Amino acid sequence: MRITMIGTGYVGLVSGACFSDFGHDVVCVDKIAAKIEALEAGRMPIYEPGLDQLVATNVRAGRLSFTTDLAKGVAGADAIFIAVGTPSRRGDGHADLSYVYAAAREIAEAVTGPCVIVDKSTVPVGTGDEVERIVREVAPDKQIEIVSNPEFLREGAAIDDFKRPDRVVLGTNDEHARAVMREIYRPLYLNHSPLLFTSRRTAELIKYAANAFLATKIGFINEIADLCELVGADVKEVARGIGMDNRIGTKFLHAGPGYGGSCFPKDTLALLKTADDAESPLRIVEAVVNSNDQRKRAMGRKVVKAMGGDVRGKTVALLGLTFKPNTDDMRESPALSVVQVLEDAGATVRAYDPEGIEQARPMLPNVQFAANAYEAADGAHALVIVTEWDEFRALDLKRMAGLLAEPVLVDLRNIYPPEEVLRAGLELTGVGRG
Numbered sequence: 536m537r538i539t540m541i542g543t544g545y546v547g548l549v550s551g552a553c554f555s556d557f558g559h560d561v562v563c564v565d566k567i568a569a570k571i572e573a574l575e576a577g578r579m580p581i582y583e584p585g586l587d588q589l590v591a592t593n594v595r596a597g598r599l600s601f602t603t604d605l606a607k608g609v610a611g612a613d614a615i616f617i618a619v620g621t622p623s624r625r626g627d628g629h630a631d632l633s634y635v636y637a638a639a640r641e642i643a644e645a646v647t648g649p650c651v652i653v654d655k656s657t658v659p660v661g662t663g664d665e666v667e668r669i670v671r672e673v674a675p676d677k678q679i680e681i682v683s684n685p686e687f688l689r690e691g692a693a694i695d696d697f698k699r700p701d702r703v704v705l706g707t708n709d710e711h712a713r714a715v716m717r718e719i720y721r722p723l724y725l726n727h728s729p730l731l732f733t734s735r736r737t738a739e740l741i742k743y744a745a746n747a748f749l750a751t752k753i754g755f756i757n758e759i760a761d762l763c764e765l766v767g768a769d770v771k772e773v774a775r776g777i778g779m780d781n782r783i784g785t786k787f788l789h790a791g792p793g794y795g796g797s798c799f800p801k802d803t804l805a806l807l808k809t810a811d812d813a814e815s816p817l818r819i820v821e822a823v824v825n826s827n828d829q830r831k832r833a834m835g836r837k838v839v840k841a842m843g844g845d846v847r848g849k850t851v852a853l854l855g856l857t858f859k860p861n862t863d864d865m866r867e868s869p870a871l872s873v874v875q876v877l878e879d880a881g882a883t884v885r886a887y888d889p890e891g892i893e894q895a896r897p898m899l900p901n902v903q904f905a906a907n908a909y910e911a912a913d914g915a916h917a918l919v920i921v922t923e924w925d926e927f928r929a930l931d932l933k934r935m936a937g938l939l940a941e942p943v944l945v946d947l948r949n950i951y952p953p954e955e956v957l958r959a960g961l962e963l964t965g966v967g968r969g
């Protein structure tokens with residue numbers, strides 16, 4: 536199959552690289568010339584484990600190429616994927632679909648033969664219908680079908696998620712489009728990943744419902760964690776205990792500082808807008824969004840409390856800034872709120888992150904950055920783990936205790952067993968460990 540990917544963001548680039556690795560011919564198109572030049576030179580615009588090798592291998596094999604020229608990119612394509620950004624629109628929280636519609640228009644103008652346009656961007660219900668309207672208006676005589684194919688990959692595990700998904704959701708009622716999509720995803724199907732065909736609107740809603748449900752699981756266990764602290768229970772064991780019930784499942788029950796990232800915060804808000812417009816309130820999702828917003832700042836207050844309530848003139852060492860490990864993505868990271876609260880309370884923050892410092896620097900102008908965890912801790916009055924990078928899982932806690940001016944460890948990801956922390960001579964504050 537000949538595939539064109541419009542947009543080389545997280546989803547576009549990973550999907551394009553993986554499709555080429557399946558043996559398809561893939562052209563990735565992006566308007567930003569610097570990005571395309573960098574990709575052609577083998578430099579990735581994002582940090583994602585394994586992506587550089589995957590891209591290099593497939594470029595070498597002649598199956599993957601990059602261009603800024605959309606018309607050239609779509610020539611002869613069987614399927615053209617739209618994987619452009621859908622940020623929250625400033626002011627009202629609706630998903631901004633202008634990039635999607637602009638891409639649809641350009642594709643419709645440029646294609647010559649019959650093809651399928653596949654929307655991979657996360658878009659509200661009905662977007663596919665609007666894309667279809669635009670395409671029919673621009674190119675009434677061309678044979679173009681529109682499919683919704685939401686992507687569920689996670690940052691940091693993107694390649695594995697793409698190649699071994701729990702399911703592939705494909706929204707279209709058109710037989711030809713179904714055949715094309717079946718062919719594109721055949722390698723996955725052979726790997727036993729089910730292809731779920733639905734209507735286009737249903738596929739669009741599945742993506743938002745999935746993210747909102749996962750956000751709800753996290754929001755739920757986080758509030759249970761708060762309760763655990765007050766009643767003397769351990770949230771890790773509660774999560775294990777409830778997760779063993781297959782109807783609940785063990786995943787996405789890690790209590791922490793609240794969810795962040797480019798998807799959950801944006802998609803839950805966009806879903807609420809859709810619900811609002813349809814006058815079908817989603818009260819549970821509303822509660823999750825509010826609870827998560829409040830939680831991020833509450834984590835800053837938790838640190839202040841662990842430090843005795845007054846942090847003026849004190850230094851806090853923060854480990855992990857990105858919203859999750861194995862990414863350099865700072866979007867909606869809980870660390871941003873934690874830093875804000877600490878700085879408002881008069882503390883100085885010294886932070887270390889394995890990959891996120893470059894992105895964090897402009898967002899956190901008053902933070903000092905350290906070269907490693909021990910340098911961050913040196914002379915600080917508390918050590919706070921915000922993101923569970925692997926390299927923070929086996930810190931030399933005795934050495935940390937020696938470096939810190941006060942023996943305070945706040946573990947917002949519950950990665951350390953309390954006994955180990957106490958043995959090292961540190962006082963532990965976790966999340967939901969009453």
Ligand code: UDX
Binds near residue numbers: 789793794799858
């Ligand atoms: C998410 C969805 O998982 C993915 O399917 C969708 O395509 C995009 O959004 P991503 O944002 O990359 O992926 O990361 P994910 O691993 O889902 O984590 C999201 C946030 O939830 C992170 O801030 C993470 O720390 C937090 N989280 C996750 C928890 O606090 N507890 C958990 O148990 C799981």
